[in-house]
Every structure is written in C-alpha cells, then in structure tokens.
Amino acid sequence: MKVVIVEDEITASENLKYLLDSIDSNIEVLTVLDSVRASIEYFSKPIEAELVFMDIHLADGISFEIFDKVRIDAPIIFTTAYDQYAIKAFKVNSVDYILKPIEEEELGNAIDKFKNMTPTKAKGNVEIDSLIELLNANKKTYKSTYLVHHRDELLPVKSDDFAYFYIDTSIVKGVTNTNKTYIIDKKLEDIESELDPAKFHRFNRQFIINKNAIANVKFYFNGKLVINVNPPFEDRIVVSKAKATEIKNWINS
CATH class of the missing domain: 3.40.50.2300 (Response regulator)
Structure with missing residues (x-):
C-alpha cells in the first residue's frame, strides 16, 4: 500500500x-x-x-x-x-x-x-x-476570563494569564504569569473542563498547567517526571509513570 x-x-x-x-x-x-x-x-x-x-x-x-x-x-x-x-x-x-x-x-x-x-x-x-x-x-468555546476576589473588589483575569491552577488544602488557587495568586471558587475538575485543552492540561490530581508556563521537564525515579514551571512552585510537581507519556506527547504537540 x-x-x-x-x-x-x-x-x-x-x-x-x-x-x-x-x-x-x-x-x-x-x-x-x-x-x-x-x-x-x-x-x-x-x-x-x-x-x-x-x-x-x-x-x-x-x-x-x-x-x-x-x-x-x-x-x-x-x-x-x-x-x-x-x-x-x-x-x-x-x-x-x-x-x-x-x-x-x-x-x-x-x-x-x-x-x-x-x-x-x-x-x-x-x-x-x-x-x-x-x-x-x-466547536466548543472555552472560558476566557475568571472573575477573582482581591481584597474588597472583583478583578477580571484572562485565562491565558494564569500559569497554573493547584489545590492547596482543599482550596483551589490560580497563579498568574506575573506570580500573583488568587483563590478560585471552583473545583479543579470544573476548571479543567472550562479551559482550552490545547493550552492547559491536568498534570496530576493537584495541578493544571499552562503549556507556556513549563520551564523544563526532568526525569524522576521509577519513570516519573518532575515539571518545573514559571513562576516557580515551592514543591515538586510530579507526574506519575502512567501519565508520563501522555504529558510528553501533549507538551510536544
């Protein structure tokens, strides 16, 4: 053929x-x-x-x-x-x-x-x-803006301006490219369904990351990966061996 x-x-x-x-x-x-x-x-x-x-x-x-x-x-x-x-x-x-x-x-x-x-x-x-x-x-439309609380006001923040979203003691937070952190009054699963999958991906139970925020990917033990992001996160962001290939293919797409 x-x-x-x-x-x-x-x-x-x-x-x-x-x-x-x-x-x-x-x-x-x-x-x-x-x-x-x-x-x-x-x-x-x-x-x-x-x-x-x-x-x-x-x-x-x-x-x-x-x-x-x-x-x-x-x-x-x-x-x-x-x-x-x-x-x-x-x-x-x-x-x-x-x-x-x-x-x-x-x-x-x-x-x-x-x-x-x-x-x-x-x-x-x-x-x-x-x-x-x-x-x-x-064609599905994706969320373009999140309205977040900041002191005594609400601020519109564009979805693309978020570097990553993560769970911190049951609270979902979003970190922007300029390293500002906001509490997001949603479940991480809901945020995942709202964002463009070409730009954002669920890396593990705790993190959704913007592709543009990925600084590098390092190999970890037992086939796992460690994702380093900008702005930096204080702890390791670990991807399981089972999900490693999927993550590498998505980053490379």
Whole structure:
C-alpha cells in the first residue's frame, strides 16, 4: 500500500511512519508534506497514493484549504487533536479520523477499515464544506476570563494569564504569569473542563498547567517526571509513570 502523509510536525510524521511500518512493512510512504502550499503542488499532479493521512493544522493554514485548489483521488484519514464535539462531525460525513496522540491499535483499526471499504466508499473527495460547517457548529468555546476576589473588589483575569491552577488544602488557587495568586471558587475538575485543552492540561490530581508556563521537564525515579514551571512552585510537581507519556506527547504537540 502506498500512502502520503500531510503533517508539519517532524516528530509526529516520524512516529506515524514508524507505526505504519510496525503494522505492515509493505506500506510505502511516498512523501511527507508539511504545508498547505506543498500539498496543493503535490496533489495537482497525478498521484500513486492509495491512502492519505492528513493533519488538520499545518504550518501555513488549515488542511481543508487544500480542497479549494485540488482534487484528491484517494481516501483520507484525518489526524486531529480536536475535542470530542468536533469529532462527531467526521463521523457524520463518513470521514475517518485518528485522535492524537496516535496509538498503534487505533491506527491499525483505521487501516483495516480502509482495506474493507468498497470502491464506491473509498474516495477522497468528501463534502469538505459540510464538514467545516459541522466542525464550526460543534466547536466548543472555552472560558476566557475568571472573575477573582482581591481584597474588597472583583478583578477580571484572562485565562491565558494564569500559569497554573493547584489545590492547596482543599482550596483551589490560580497563579498568574506575573506570580500573583488568587483563590478560585471552583473545583479543579470544573476548571479543567472550562479551559482550552490545547493550552492547559491536568498534570496530576493537584495541578493544571499552562503549556507556556513549563520551564523544563526532568526525569524522576521509577519513570516519573518532575515539571518545573514559571513562576516557580515551592514543591515538586510530579507526574506519575502512567501519565508520563501522555504529558510528553501533549507538551510536544
């Protein structure tokens, strides 16, 4: 089977190639395209590819822009970090998808699905306009501002201005990029559901951290990680071995 990968992250494309080879050594990756522009140029000519893996966010735009310029005569499997609301749109339009970070089992299932498709269903020119409309309609909006208590007043603080949220003796506190600490009258679970998962992540039971606040990641004993943040936190922020891979993939996304 001959495939084309459209992906702008080198680590992601290398990981996908490795997984494809692990699943079936006969799969040949013809090329890796890292932008909308490069994809348009490539697909404007006849292609040998039988299957295309396509990330949604590319270096110079959204991959759906490719379909405005060229016709892709091959089925497409989108690789995406969209939340579950947006993913419903892919199912409605019979477009397959793999949620990042890609797991070998899920990738194998997607390839098996492709192999079992009838010729009439195995086509790449899906209704992209309808797909975009559904994605926009189902796209979740995230909390942009928190109203916090400060002495005898309430202050609006932008969500992106928080470096991290943590639990301190059953009280949730938010620390800003300028090292100001505010009490947040919410559960950490509620805050987690309100924030953009591309920017904030739950690292353990105690912490939610803004990706921009991560100073470095250090290896700890027994496969654990220690996360150092800015502004610095007085104690170690430890990530369990079970969650270490997930955290590294999220930081690297």
